[in-house]
Amino acid sequence: MSPAAATVIDLHTHSSVSDGTETPTELLESAKAAGIDVLGITDHDTVGGWDEAEAAARRVGIALVRGIEVTCREDSLSIHLLGYLTDPHDAALMGELAKARDSRATRLERMVERMAEGGIRITYPEVLAQVAPGATPGRPHIADALIANGTIRHRDEAFAEWLHDRSPYYVHHYSLDPVDAVRLVRQAGGVPVLAHPFTQTRGDVIGDGLIERMAVAGLAGLEAHHRDHGPDEVRHALELAESLDLLVTGSSDYHGTGKVNRLGELTTAPEVLERIVALASGATEVIRP
Numbered sequence: 001m002s003p004a005a006a007t008v009i010d011l012h013t014h015s016s017v018s019d020g021t022e023t024p025t026e027l028l029e030s031a032k033a034a035g036i037d038v039l040g041i042t043d044h045d046t047v048g049g050w051d052e053a054e055a056a057a058r059r060v061g062i063a064l065v066r067g068i069e070v071t072c073r074e075d076s077l078s079i080h081l082l083g084y085l086t087d088p089h090d091a092a093l094m095g096e097l098a099k100a101r102d103s104r105a106t107r108l109e110r111m112v113e114r115m116a117e118g119g120i121r122i123t124y125p126e127v128l129a130q131v132a133p134g135a136t137p138g139r140p141h142i143a144d145a146l147i148a149n150g151t152i153r154h155r156d157e158a159f160a161e162w163l164h165d166r167s168p169y170y171v172h173h174y175s176l177d178p179v180d181a182v183r184l185v186r187q188a189g190g191v192p193v194l195a196h197p198f199t200q201t202r203g204d205v206i207g208d209g210l211i212e213r214m215a216v217a218g219l220a221g222l223e224a225h226h227r228d229h230g231p232d233e234v235r236h237a238l239e240l241a242e243s244l245d246l247l248v249t250g251s252s253d254y255h256g257t258g259k260v261n262r263l264g265e266l267t268t269a270p271e272v273l274e275r276i277v278a279l280a281s282g283a284t285e286v287i288r289p
């Protein structure tokens with residue numbers, strides 16, 4: 001038996017401030033119940049859940065790393081960049097996130113129009129009813145509307161049929177160039193880590209060349225351990241992290257009941273978290289119980 005229980009660190013989760021199904025408070029309570037010691041809240045393109053998450057973390061008594069997951073795009077490739085401990089008042093980064101959120105709303109409306117024209121029973125007001133006030137709207141909210149009106153039972157079904165990136169109903173939203181996003185997160189005092197680098201959503205996968213360019217721009221780490229990666233993807237990520245001198249993280253990408261991912265199913269080593277904290281400017285600190 002080890003003398004002390006290992007610290008369980010899960011640095012990538014979502015609340016209902018983006019496309020998770022639990023409020024930040026419920027997320028922190030779930031994390032506590034799941035035995036998480038350090039939780040990262042990383043809602044898509046927003047810091048809107050940070051204050052509630054902070055209050056809940058102090059109340060339930062677990063450590064909290066506040067972060068974001070920035071949606072980026074290069075050509076038709078969608079890339080997700082985690083940004084930890086950024087200054088939530090940084091005008092350049094917050095301006096870009098606001099632009100992405102606005103464009104996400106317009107884009108969902110266009111997707112719904114296309115789906116309705118295609119004969120799928122869905123309206124934009126039904127979708128809006130699924131988005132919490134001020135939350136980042138996303139495709140999962142279309143799926144939730146289809147669940148609410150009885151068309152499907154799980155988000156997965158909507159993605160498999162209609163919402164995937166190659167669907168005729170798919171519409172892009174404004175998103176940052178990934179190299180620019182790395183620079184913006186750094187300039188905001190934060191620590192950029194590439195989320196699930198080798199997720200295969202359309203057969204297209206990010207090339208090593210782009211990861212190298214992101215590393216030159218200040219990328220700090222790769223989320224090598226993620227449910228979307230098989231053994232080959234993990235190996236590739238570990239090799240790349242070694243050769244580019246990047247940190248390696250692992251996380252659940254929990255979305256409440258919106259995805260099968262379970263809190264703490266993959267984790268990050270305490271030494272890596274220490275390095276992340278050391279790289280941050282200090283504008284945002286880790287909340288400690």
Ligand code: AMP
Binds near residue numbers: 071139156159160
């Ligand atoms: P969007 O941000 O609007 O482009 O939608 C992408 C989000 O949809 C991702 O962040 C995932 O959380 C979610 N997503 C993607 N595929 C699925 C799926 N098969 N089931 C549930 N959620 C999914």
Ligand code: FE
Binds near residue numbers: 014019044255
């Ligand atoms: Fe998501």
Ligand code: FE
Binds near residue numbers: 069080195196
């Ligand atoms: Fe992601």
Ligand code: ZN
Binds near residue numbers: 012013014069195253
């Ligand atoms: Zn995520």
